Amino acid sequence: MKILWINPIGNDGFDLIIGKMLKESARDGTSLDVVSLPNYDGIVIGCFYDVGLREAREVSKRAVVVAPCQASLVFATHLGNSFSVLVGRRKWIPKMRENIHMYGQGERLASMRPLKMGVYDFQVDLKKTAEVMMEEGRKAVDEDGAEVIILGCTIEFGFHETMQKELGVPVVDAVLAPFKLVEMFAETAGKFGWYPSRKWGSEAPPLQEVKEMALFENITSIGNLLKNDAIQ
Amino acid sequence: MKILWINPIGNDGFDLIIGKMLKESARDGTSLDVVSLPNYDGIVIGCFYDVGLREAREVSKRAVVVAPCQASLVFATHLGNSFSVLVGRRKWIPKMRENIHMYGQGERLASMRPLKMGVYDFQVDLKKTAEVMMEEGRKAVDEDGAEVIILGCTIEFGFHETMQKELGVPVVDAVLAPFKLVEMFAETAGKFGWYPSRKWGSEAPPLQEVKEMALFENITSIGNLLKNDAIQ
Amino acid sequence: MKILWINPIGNDGFDLIIGKMLKESARDGTSLDVVSLPNYDGIVIGCFYDVGLREAREVSKRAVVVAPCQASLVFATHLGNSFSVLVGRRKWIPKMRENIHMYGQGERLASMRPLKMGVYDFQVDLKKTAEVMMEEGRKAVDEDGAEVIILGCTIEFGFHETMQKELGVPVVDAVLAPFKLVEMFAETAGKFGWYPSRKWGSEAPPLQEVKEMALFENITSIGNLLKNDAIQ
C-alpha cells in the first residue's frame, strides 16, 4: 500500500529520519514511495496539532487521512482509562486540549505537561531530553494519575521504548501511532471498500476551490526523499 | 498473531460462520487458533453492546481488548463527520446510545434506527433483511444526514458491501471493524511494546477475585471450533 | 413493604451485619424477609460499583431497582453543591467516576480520594479506618472544596455519624442511602402506581434470555439470613 506523510512545517530537517523510522516499522508491502496524489491509499498529517485535518479530508479522494493527535487517542483509549500528553511548550496546550475535547476524549485527559522545549530542541541533546521526558512522565503517572503517556509532538520520536520500560505504562509515539493506523485504514479501504464518505459535509469542494487552496503544491514528500536517498 | 473472539451470548449458532468470515479477512500469519488464555495477542468482545469490556480489560494480561461498538466508532470517525447505527430493536437503543456517549462520540451520532428484527432474525431471510437494512440506511443518510452507516449488531454481517455500493457511503460491519483493529493492536503490542496499562484503574484485580468471576470458564472459543472443523 | 438486597460479591461475611443495620433503620412495616422474586417491592444492588444495575432493572418486574452510587448522589445533590467520594483503592476510581458522569453529576464531583484500603480492610481495625477516613475526609472538605462526603463502598458502613460530627458536613453512608430511597420507591409504587417503565429500552428481555443469564440464581439473600438468624 502507498502512504503519503505530509510535513506541514516548512523546515524539512527531520523528514529523512522520520522516513527511516517508518520504513522500519512498516509491514511487508507497505511503500512510502509517492507517485501522484490521486493514487494514495492513506495520508498522514505529520504534526500533533493535526493542522488542516478537516481540509485534507475533504480533498483526499479515496485516501483516509489520519493525524497524530487523533490517532494517538485511539491507542490511548484502548490501552488504559486515562492519559497525559507531554507537550513541548505551555503555548501548545490550549489548541491541543481543544482538539482532544473535540475528538471526544476530554474526560480521559489526566494532564498536559510541558517539557519546556521547542520542536527543534528535542533531538539536540538526547540525554537531556530523555531526562526531562522521564521526569514529567513520572509526574504524569504518579501525581496526575495517567495510565498511558502520549508524546505530544512528532519530533519527540525515539524515546517511547526506554520511557515505557522505566515508567511501567505504555508510551504512545506520535509518529508510529498514525502510521500504523493509516496502514490499517488503507487495508480496510481495499478489502472492504471502506473509503472516506463523500456525502454531505464530506463532499469534496469544487475543483476550482481546491486549486486555489493549493494544499499539496509545496509538499516535501518524505517518500520522494526516501526514494532519492535510497533507504533500504 | 493469535486472536481470541469471545461470544458472550450462550447460543453458538453463528460462531462457525463468523469464524470463516474472519479467516478470510485476516492478514497472512494471523491465527484464530487458541491454546490458552495467557498467550493471546488480542481479544474481541463479540457483541455490539460491548458487554463486559471493562472487566475483560482488567483481566486480559498482555492482550488488548477490542469491542464492536467502540471499534466501529474508530472507523466511522475517520471516514465521515457523522454516522447512524442500524440496530435490531428499539429496546437496544438506550444502552448503545449510552456507550456511544461514553466513548465520546455522542455529538457525531446522527440517529439510531431500529430494523425491528431480533438477533436471530437477521440471517433467516437474507433478501428481506437486506431490504429493511437498505430502507433504513437510506433514511439515515437522506433524512438524518448520516455520512457513514454502522451495522449495530455482529449478526448483521454479510450486508455491508451491497449496502455501501447502493447508498454511496461507507457501511461499517461490526465483525470486521473490531477484528482489523485488534490485529493492529496485536502488531503494535509486539513491535512497540504497547501492551495494556496495568496502572491505577487498569490494575488487574486480585487473583482470587478473578477466579470467582470465572469470566473465561465457559467461553465457546471460535478458534477451537475452527480448528476442529478444519476451516481452510 | 418487602425489600431485596442483592450482594453481588461472592463473599457473604458482611451480610448479617448489614442486615442488622438495615433492620434498625427501617420504617415500621418494612420487611426484609424474602419469599420469591416476583413479589419484591424494591431491590438494592449492594455494591458501590452499581454492578449490573441496568440488567437488574430490565428483569425486576414491578420492583424499582436502586444502587448505592446513584442513590448517594440523590442525597448529595440535595444536601450541598459539591461532594467528594472516599473510595478504597485508586483502582476503583475510573469506573466510579465514569458512573458519576453517566448519572449526570460529574460537574459536582469535587474529588475522589483513595483510602488505600481494600474491601476486606475497612472493618478490621476500626480505629485505624476511622482515622484514615477522617484524614481524607478533612482534605476533601478543606483542599478540594467538598460540601458533602460520600462513602464510596457499602463496607465503609458504621463511620458516617462520627465523621459528620467532626467534619461539620453531611457524610452519606452507601448502605443507608439506597435503602431509604428504595423504601420511598416501594411506597410510591404502591400508592401512585409508579412502577418501572416496561416500554422501549425498559422492556423486559425474552424469558429464555433471562433464564440463560441466571441472574438471581445464586443470590445470598440477606433477608433469608435475617429470618433464619432471627434478628429482632
Added chain:
Amino acid sequence: MKILWINPIGNDGFDLIIGKMLKESARDGTSLDVVSLPNYDGIVIGCFYDVGLREAREVSKRAVVVAPCQASLVFATHLGNSFSVLVGRRKWIPKMRENIHMYGQGERLASMRPLKMGVYDFQVDLKKTAEVMMEEGRKAVDEDGAEVIILGCTIEFGFHETMQKELGVPVVDAVLAPFKLVEMFAETAGKFGWYPSRKWGSEAPPLQEVKEMALFENITSIGNLLKNDAIQ
C-alpha cells in the same frame, strides 16, 4: 415530621386542594401544620420552574429543600431510560430545559411537549385537559421514545393515574414527587443526621442579607391554610 410547602406564585387558589392531596398521600405522622420557620423538617418549592431553589437552600437552616422539577427527575431516572415533560406553554420550555440540563439529566430528555394551556387552564375543563394531556403523552411515548412522562406543572395534578393506565408508562405528578422525596429527606435528617451542608457555597448568608431578601415574609403557607380550614 413537619413539611413546609412554599407557593411562590401570588395567587393562592390552588393551595387548599393541593394541601388536601398532600394530606391524603402523607405517611402517618407527617404533618403539614406550620409553626415557625426554624422548626421545619423539610421545605418544598411549589412551582415546576424550581424558582428560588438555590436561595431557599441557603437560608433553610436544617431543612432540606426540594423542588418539583429536580424531584421528578429522581423518579424518572429510576423508572426508565428517558422521559418527556408535558409543559403548559412553549414559553416555559427554555428555562425548564436549562434546569434539566443543570441537574445533569439533559441526555435523558426525550422531548418537552407544550399542552398549549396556561397555569389557570388545567383545572377548568378537566375532560378537555385530560384529552390534551393524553394526546401529547401518547406522542411523547410513540414518536419521541419517552419511557416515562413527567407532568411539568404543579397544577397539572389529578391526571397521572388515568394517564399511566392508558399509556402504559409511569406518569410522574409534580406535586407528589417532591412531597414524598422531602418526607424521606426529613426522615434521614432526623435518623442519620443528614442535614443540609453549611460549608463553602452552602454557607448561610449573613443575617442582615436574609432580612433584606425577606424571602419568607409573605409566604402563603398551605399548612396554615390547612390548619385553619380544618382538613382532616
Added chain:
Amino acid sequence: MKILWINPIGNDGFDLIIGKMLKESARDGTSLDVVSLPNYDGIVIGCFYDVGLREAREVSKRAVVVAPCQASLVFATHLGNSFSVLVGRRKWIPKMRENIHMYGQGERLASMRPLKMGVYDFQVDLKKTAEVMMEEGRKAVDEDGAEVIILGCTIEFGFHETMQKELGVPVVDAVLAPFKLVEMFAETAGKFGWYPSRKWGSEAPPLQEVKEMALFENITSIGNLLKNDAIQ
C-alpha cells in the same frame, strides 16, 4: 442612548461612584439619565451573580439586558484562551461556576480564586485590596494558567489597570465590561433593528404577572442619582 443600571442589592453606597465611573467611560451621546422604564435602550444587572437576568430579559421590552458575568466572558473569550475569576468569598463560587458553565464557557475556566473579602470590604483599605488581588491574580496566571483575569464582583472596580500592567495579562472589570457591551447592543438595536426576540421562551409574561413580580418597583436608579447629584 439611554442605559439603565439596576442595583439588585438593597444597599446603595456604591451607586454614586459607579455612576461616575460609567460617565467617564461612556461614548459621547450616551446618557445614564432615566425617565421611565419603557424608553430604555439597554439595561444592566449590576451584580456579578447576574441575578434575575432571565426574568429581566422577559420584561425588558425593546431593551437588551446585559449582566456582568456573561458580559465579562464575551471579553475574556476574545482576549485569550482561558481565564480565572477573582471572587470575594469561597461561598460565591458554586453559583458563579454554574453560571459560567450555563453560558458555555466552563471549559475555558482556569480557576476561581477567593480573595477572602466581602462585598463591603473591597473599597475600605484600597492598598490591602490591591495587594490581595495582585497576589491571587499572579497565582491565577502562574499556577492555574489563566491568560485573562476577570474581577468577579462589580465592587472590585478601580483595580484593573494597575493589575494588568503588573500581571501582563488583560484584567476585565465587571462594571466596564457590561456597560460597553450594552452600549453596543443599544446601538445595533437602533441601527439594525436587533431588539430582543419576543418569540417562544422570550415572550413577555402576561401584564398581570409582571405587576405581581413588581421587579422594577424599588430600583434605586443610578441614573437618577446622577441627575440629582449633577455629575459632570
Added chain:
Amino acid sequence: MKILWINPIGNDGFDLIIGKMLKESARDGTSLDVVSLPNYDGIVIGCFYDVGLREAREVSKRAVVVAPCQASLVFATHLGNSFSVLVGRRKWIPKMRENIHMYGQGERLASMRPLKMGVYDFQVDLKKTAEVMMEEGRKAVDEDGAEVIILGCTIEFGFHETMQKELGVPVVDAVLAPFKLVEMFAETAGKFGWYPSRKWGSEAPPLQEVKEMALFENITSIGNLLKNDAIQ
C-alpha cells in the same frame, strides 16, 4: 479607530460592496483605511467558517481578532434563548456546528437549515434568494423553535431587515455583527487597556515561524480598495 477586514477567500468580487456596507454602519471616527499591520486596532475574519481565527489571534499583536460565527453568537445569546443558522449548503453544516459547539453554544442551537445555494448564488437573483431565506427562516422559527436567526455566510448580506420585519424575530447579519463587535473591542483596548493576552497559549509564535506562515502576505485589503475607490 482602524479596522482590518480579512477576506480569506481568493475571489474579491464582494469586497467593494461589503466595504461600502461597513462604511455606512460605522461610528463616526471609525476608519477602514489600512496602512500597515502593526497599527490595526481590530481585525475581522471575513468568512463564517471563522477560518484561521486561532492563528490570526496569535499574530495580531495588539489587535483583537473577531470572526463572524463567534460574533453572531454574542448577539444571538443576548437576544433570545435559541437560534437557527441559515447556511448555504448542507456541506457547510458539520464544520460550522463544530465551531458553535466549540464556542460553547451548542445547547442553544435550534437547527441549521441549508438554503441549497452556494456563496456565489446569494447575490445573483435577490428576489429568489429572499424567498428561499424567508421560507427556511420561517420553518426555523415555527418548526425548530428558533427565537433568533443567524445568517450563516457573510455573503448573505442585505436581507436581514426585511426578514426580521416579516418573521418577527431578530435576524443577525454576519457582516454587521463582527464589525460592531470589533469596534467595541478596539474602543475598550484603547480606553481600558484590554489588548489580547500574550501569555501561555496566546503567546505570539517566533518571528521566523510567522514569516514562514506568510499569513497576511496576499490579503486583499478591503480598506485599501475603499481608499483607492474613494468611497465616502
